[in-house]
Each structure stands twice: as C-alpha cells, then as structure tokens.
Amino acid sequence: MDDIFGIPAPLLFGQLLLGLINGAFYAMLSLGLAVIFGLLNIVNMAHGAQFMMGAFAAWMLLAWFGIGYWWALLLAPIIIAITGIILERLLISRLYKLDHLYGLLLTFGLALIIEGVFRNEFGSSGLPYRIPDALSGAWDLGFMFMPVYRGWVVIAALVLCLATWLIIEKTRLGAYLRAATENAALVQAFGVNVPRMVTLTYGFGVALAAVGGVLAAPIYSVNPQMGSNLIIVVFATVVIGGMGSILGAILTGFTLGVVEGLTKVFWPEASATVIFVIMAIVLLARPAGLFGRA
Amino acid sequence: MEGPGSKHRPPIIGGQFEMTPTRRGLLAAGAVTTLAPSLPRLSRAQAANTYRIGVLTDMSGTYRDNTGPTSVICVRQAVAEFAAQGFNVEVIEADHQNRPDLGVSLARQWYDQGIDLIADVPTSSVGLAVQQVAREKNKAVLQVGSATADLTGAQCSPNSVHWAYDTYMLAKSTGAAMVKAGGDSWYFITADYAFGHALERDTSALVRASGGRVLGSVRTPFPGTTDFSSFLVQAVATRPKVIGLANAGLDTINCVKQAAEFGVTRRGVKLACMLLFITDVHSIGLEQGAGLVLTESFYWDLNDRSRAFLNRVKPRLANVYPNCIHAGNYSAVLHALKAVADMGVPAARASGTELVNRMKAMPCDDDCFGPGQIRADGRKIHPSFLFEVKARAESKAPWDYLKLLQTTPAEEAFRPITEGGCPLVRS
Numbered sequence: 001m002d003d004i005f006g007i008p009a010p011l012l013f014g015q016l017l018l019g020l021i022n023g024a025f026y027a028m029l030s031l032g033l034a035v036i037f038g039l040l041n042i043v044n045m046a047h048g049a050q051f052m053m054g055a056f057a058a059w060m061l062l063a064w065f066g067i068g069y070w071w072a073l074l075l076a077p078i079i080i081a082i083t084g085i086i087l088e089r090l091l092i093s094r095l096y097k098l099d100h101l102y103g104l105l106l107t108f109g110l111a112l113i114i115e116g117v118f119r120n121e122f123g124s125s126g127l128p129y130r131i132p133d134a135l136s137g138a139w140d141l142g143f144m145f146m147p148v149y150r151g152w153v154v155i156a157a158l159v160l161c162l163a164t165w166l167i168i169e170k171t172r173l174g175a176y177l178r179a180a181t182e183n184a185a186l187v188q189a190f191g192v193n194v195p196r197m198v199t200l201t202y203g204f205g206v207a208l209a210a211v212g213g214v215l216a217a218p219i220y221s222v223n224p225q226m227g228s229n230l231i232i233v234v235f236a237t238v239v240i241g242g243m244g245s246i247l248g249a250i251l252t253g254f255t256l257g258v259v260e261g262l263t264k265v266f267w268p269e270a271s272a273t274v275i276f277v278i279m280a281i282v283l284l285a286r287p288a289g290l291f292g293r294a
Numbered sequence: 295m296e297g298p299g300s301k302h303r304p305p306i307i308g309g310q311f312e313m314t315p316t317r318r319g320l321l322a323a324g325a326v327t328t329l330a331p332s333l334p335r336l337s338r339a340q341a342a343n344t345y346r347i348g349v350l351t352d353m354s355g356t357y358r359d360n361t362g363p364t365s366v367i368c369v370r371q372a373v374a375e376f377a378a379q380g381f382n383v384e385v386i387e388a389d390h391q392n393r394p395d396l397g398v399s400l401a402r403q404w405y406d407q408g409i410d411l412i413a414d415v416p417t418s419s420v421g422l423a424v425q426q427v428a429r430e431k432n433k434a435v436l437q438v439g440s441a442t443a444d445l446t447g448a449q450c451s452p453n454s455v456h457w458a459y460d461t462y463m464l465a466k467s468t469g470a471a472m473v474k475a476g477g478d479s480w481y482f483i484t485a486d487y488a489f490g491h492a493l494e495r496d497t498s499a500l501v502r503a504s505g506g507r508v509l510g511s512v513r514t515p516f517p518g519t520t521d522f523s524s525f526l527v528q529a530v531a532t533r534p535k536v537i538g539l540a541n542a543g544l545d546t547i548n549c550v551k552q553a554a555e556f557g558v559t560r561r562g563v564k565l566a567c568m569l570l571f572i573t574d575v576h577s578i579g580l581e582q583g584a585g586l587v588l589t590e591s592f593y594w595d596l597n598d599r600s601r602a603f604l605n606r607v608k609p610r611l612a613n614v615y616p617n618c619i620h621a622g623n624y625s626a627v628l629h630a631l632k633a634v635a636d637m638g639v640p641a642a643r644a645s646g647t648e649l650v651n652r653m654k655a656m657p658c659d660d661d662c663f664g665p666g667q668i669r670a671d672g673r674k675i676h677p678s679f680l681f682e683v684k685a686r687a688e689s690k691a692p693w694d695y696l697k698l699l700q701t702t703p704a705e706e707a708f709r710p711i712t713e714g715g716c717p718l719v720r721s
Contacts, residue, residue: 011531018524116354123614124358126547128579131555138557144527145557219555220520221547221577225356229520264524269486272515 007265010143015261021150023257024157025212029230030237030249031161032208035168038244039181039201042092043100045108047234048227049115050206053080054213055222056118059129069132069218076214077207084206088199096198111228118224126221153215160211161250168246177201236279242292252290344382345634345642347373347627348409350400350424351439352416353389356517356543359573361416361439361619368616368624369413371607376631381639383631390415392517394423405431410643411630414623418442418489428453434646436630438622441542441569442492443709446673450716453646455653457674458622459591461489462709464568465497467589467678467702469538472566473504477536480566481529482511483522483549485541490516493540493568501538509534514541522549526556530563542569547578554582571617575683575695583695584685591678591707592618592662593696603661615693621662626674629658666704671716678707 029051036044057076061067067075087110095102131149138147168174180187180194188194213227220226237256241248256275263271282290349369351361366387373383386409390397397420401412405427412428415421416439425445428435435454437445443462445454480501484490490513498508509532512525526549529537537558539549546567553565567574570588578586594604594615607616607624616624633652634642642649650672658666658674666676681696689695711719 008531011528014527015524018521018527021523022521119354119358123577124354124356124362125360125544125574125577127577128551128582130581138555145530145561147555147557149555150523219552221544221551223544225544226520229518261524265528268512268514268525270515272518 012262012265014141014144015265016258017144017146018150019258019261019264020254021154021257022260023254024154025216025230025253026234026237026257027161027250027253028157028212028215029209029234030241030253031164031246032205032212033234033238034241034244034246034249035164035208036202036205037238038246039177040092040198041096041100041181042103042107042202044202044205045104045231046087046111046114047107047205047209048229048231049111050080050084050209050227051213051216051230052118052224052227053083053114054210055129055217055220055226056122056213057210058214058217059127059222062129063127069214073211073214077210080210080213081203081207085199085203088202092202093195093199111231115224115228122224124223124225126223126226129217129222131218149218153219156211156215160208164208165246165250233275236275240275240279240282240289242289245289245291248289248291343639344384345411345631345639346384346386346409347411347413347630348401348404349385349387349413349623350390350397350404350420351387351414352392353387355392356545357392357416357439359577359614360543360571360617361414364611364614364616364620365414365416365439365623367610368607368620369627371610372624372627372631375606376628376635379631379635381634390417390420392417392420394419398423398427401427401435402431405433410434410646411436411627411649413627414439414619416440416619418444418492419487421445422449422488425449425451425454428646432646434630434649436623436626438626439619441489443496443714444488444492446669446671447709447714447716450671450714450718452672452718453650455626455650455668455672455674457626458618459589459678460673460708461493461496461568463591463678463702463707464493464589465500466707467680467700468566468568468587469497469500470504471587471680471700472536472564473501473506477564477566478504478506479509479534480506480536480538481509481532481534482538482540483525483529484511484513485516485545486513487516489542490540494538497538497540497566497568511540514545516541516545519545520548521552523552523556526553526558530556530558530561534563536564536566538566538568540568543574546570547574550578550586551582571619572615572693572695573617576614576693580684580686580689580695583683586683587680587699588683588696589678589680590618590696591676592616592621593679593681593698595694595696596679596698599661599664625658625660625662628660629653629656632656669711671711671714671719673708673711673714675704675708677704678702 033047036042054076057079058072061072135149135152138145176192184194237252238249241252260271263274349366351365352358353362370385388400401424411434413436415424418440421437421440429451437454437456438458441461443460445456482494484494512528539546567586567588575583594600637652654668663676668674679701680699682699684697
C-alpha cells in the first residue's frame, strides 16, 4: 500500500471524497448568499436559519402530513421561499437604501429569533429523519464505504450550482437581474418590474438554502443549531470567493470542503479553524477575494 | 461552533442583562433592560431567612436537552417538595452557553449578588472553572452536569459535591462491559476539550487494565463539528473492534447516525457511546439506536421510587423524561436543603465549606438514587446501571427505551477515593 505523507493512499482518497461532499453543502449555501448579496446588496445572516427551516420543513411534512423525501425536496424550498418573500416585503425591502450593516443586523436578529423559536418548540438535540429507501445503502469502493445518499448530495449540489450559474450568467432573466444591480432606475425605465424581481431573487436565494437543509436532514440530526454551525464557514467561503461572485462561491465551496477534509487527517484539531486561516491569508493577499472584482 | 450571535448575545441573569463590553451588546442590553424585571428586593429580615440557588446551565446549545430547562424544573421540584421548612428558597437560572469565560463571570456575579449555591454547571471546562470561583468566594457548588472525574480528583474542592455520574463511572461500567464481551481493541473519537480528554483517559486506562488495547484516537473540534464521517473512516481504517465515542449530546447523535450510514456497524465494529442519555436515545430514535449500550445512574422505570419521582415531576415537564443529570439536580438540591435546614440559614450562607461538610456528614436518601453518601473528596456515591437500548418492538410505552443489563454497586461504581489524587483526602 502506497503512503502519501505517511497516510495510506486509499484513506486519503476517501477523505478527498468526503471533503467534496461537505464542500457540496458549502457551495450550495454560499451560492445562495452570493446571489442575494450580488443582486440585493444584503448580507443575509438569516441564511443558516433558513437552511435549518428547510430541514425542519422536510421533517414536519413527513411527521405531520406523511409527505416523503422527494416531495419535500420540492415543497420545502417553496414553503421556505414564501416565508423569505414575506420577510423581504415586510422588513428587508426597507433597508436597501441604507448601509450594508443595517441589513446584516436585521437578518442576524431574525436568525436569532427563528433559532430561538425552534429551540423552544423542538429542543436542541434534534429529530430523526430517515434516508429515503431509494438512496439508502452504500457502494463498497474498495478503499472506503460510500453511502449512496452522499453521492446523491454531490450530484444534486453540482446540478443546482451549475443551473444557477447558467441562469444568472447566460439567460435574459439573468441579464435583467445583473443590469438591475448596476442601475435599477434605468432597468425600471425599460419596463421591468425591478422590486418584484428583487423580491423573487431573495426568495430564490432562500429556496437554495432550504434545498440544502432538506438534503442535510437525513445526514445530520435535524436541530435548531444546524444552520449556525455552518453559516460562519459559509460566510468565510463567500469572502474567500469574492463577495457576490457566483462562480467564486461555487468553486471556493468545493475547494474548502476538500481542504477541510485533508486537515481532518493531518491535524484534526485544526479542522474547524483552517478555513479562517485561509480567509485571513486571502484577505491579506487579495482583499476582494479570489474571484472578486476590486 | 456557536452561532455568530452567541458572541454578542447578552446573557440573561435573573431577568437582567449583563453588559458585555461590546457596542452591540451594550445596545441590545440597553434596549431590553427597561422591559425586564430585576431581582426581587428583599427586606433585611427576609434576606436573612432566604437561601438562594442559581442554576447555571446550557439553555441554548448542544447540551440543552440533557441539562437546561429540565434541570431547572427538577431543582424547582426539590424546592417545592421541601416547602414549609421555616425558610424561603429562591431559584434563578442563567445560560452559560458552554463558555468557561461566561460561566466564570456569571458565577462571580451571582455569588457577589448573594446567591449561595450554584447547581448543574454542565460542560466540564465550565464546571472546573466555576469550581475555582466557588472556592475563592467560599460558596457552594453542586456539580451535576459536568462529567470530568477531575472534579473530585486533582482539582477537588471543599466547596463542591459531584453528583449523578462522572467519566470514571462511565468508563468502568460501559468500558468494562464492552471488553468483557470481546471488544478488546479500541479507537477513540474524542471531543477536543476537558470532558472528552478525561473520558478518553479514564476509558483507555480501564480497557488496558482489562487486557484490551487502544489503537489510537482522533480529537474533534468542539463545538463546531457536525460531520464525523471523516473521523469514522479514519477509525475504521485502524481495524478496531470497538470505536469509543468520548463525546456527548449532538456529537454522539451525529456519530451514531453517520456510523450507520457508513456501514461501520455492519463491518462488525461496535460503537461504545461512553456518554449517552435517555434524552439522546429519544432523538436518535429506536430504529438506529437499538442495541446500543449506555450507562446511567438513574432511569425512570427502574423501581417504584423512580416511577414515583417521575409521576410527581411529570406535570412540570414538557414532553421530556428526566435523565440522570436532571434527577441528579433534584437529588443534590434536596440534600443541600436538608443540610441548610439542619444548620440554619445564616450558618449555611456564611460558609460554603461548612455547608458541604454538613452535606458530607449526613446520609443521603431520595427517590431517584436511593440511599447513598458523599465521600471526603466530594464524590456522591450510588450504584450505576448498564442499559441496552430496546428495539422498537420491545418498547411498550412512551420513553420505554432501556432494559437493564447489569448493576455496579455503589462501592465499586466510582474511582477508589485513594486513587484520585484529591488533596482533601491526604489531609
């Protein structure tokens, strides 16, 4: 058996793969954040809470209405997106003209309230959610045991990321969106309903978080803290990738997942910190992030 | 990882807000203090006849369900059962967010404000820190939620008593049983802080003493790890017979779920959950939890007395059954109040050491743990129980989750008093 830096090669491949899976979650969440920041200029601190709400929506659909995983994958994001849209109309839309800090504070406060309400209702140790039968089981890859469900997560995340990138960069709708961020008044003059577009964009970003939540529900226990555990890492991802850069968020998400996975082998104690070390280095060398435009 | 909010969230102290020296903290606190009630002001006569208990616990983090609100309810249950003994008892609560710095500043503030006794204090790093404060101020602390056996070992204190369980008790019961059943090679997945280290140390010592081997361990950041698949794969690669989970709460729950997902148990590797409570079993679910073994010192369905306790406290509980920490808070506070009644409120308030000495001198007896006693090193001793999680088909009632495998008698359940290195014992 060949060793790489003293670690057996098969073990290392396994860790790379696991890193990629975690990276899929980072990519999906940072993508939603990047879309919202890029187009609305709002730092959506409630993103983690919305990810958690997605997972809880899946659990509620199953436990209360008997609606299974596949429908939840469709319904939960829609439900959570609607709550997001209501939030945007009622509160967030009032802050567009103000400094970023106000949006950050508002969504941060909302996140704390939402998490507190869920904690009071459901406790902190989480609720069980089963892996759907079609995706249970595992492949024996020789060097490791690869659960089918984790493979599905990577594929689903890749498809979602790619589709979002295509919509924003390559379609007419995406062009409107990008134009509206540059000069909203002008786009409005062309007959485009900019406020409605902005609202729907926020809803879309929130839906991405909720999809992530549904995908995460069978792997992690469905608990109120599950979002706040991820959100800081995801913010670091967005900052490293370059605030608002869609492609940057996706690539950085997957890369950081892999880097973190490798750290778990070579220096496990540092695996929660490594991403922030990278963030510090990137900010010193390229303050606008790897893919950002200064 | 704690949410970004926890760094700036003003902690609640008896309905007031502590002002942390950050601008955002100050703003938030300023906005809310006007609405919040303050500690009731007592007249001099009332104050002299009032004993005050503060429950310092995790109200919002990973250990909330294992301690938290249910601990507070059980303390209040003890106070209610002790009513009309000629003095008043006041109970307040606060959230230490599992942060030693916050736990210490809350404890210090409480003791200065006239709180006489602090109870629960989960998270070993916080428990150890608060133990120091109690000693410095000559007040009393009832350690229930913290697991580390160091509380009655090298770091023992004349101002504290350790109730319910500790890392040595868990290692002795679960660890020995696993080795006896043929699990003689171990790999540990350890939460990287005082509790995980102590649990790994105590279990390793026991595994080696029983003729087993420890192949290695991996330390996982706490809090902040949700994905354990990487660590599980590393563990399996060393081909152990047992993977010892030296962690607790959500960490253990995630490990158990992900071990099932990655086929760890199907490869013949057994999981040893070194610390698993009935509250954790509830959230893992019997489908994935069936067959796990765990050690607790209290189970609601153990005997007539434990069922009687449950029936008394049940109306106060919100769809949760007490574990040994919750029962421990009830039992510890009840015993402390008996000591307060015995020596009189002014004497009990004057010296935490004297209160603890009186508690040690009096035999304990309550519905949760039965008869027992407190040793010179501050360790409360009682039997420990090894349980197996039932399969769904065996479970006949809500929270009917555990069946008893074996009982370790009180004299053998805990570390022998001479081996802990507690300075109080030598003197």
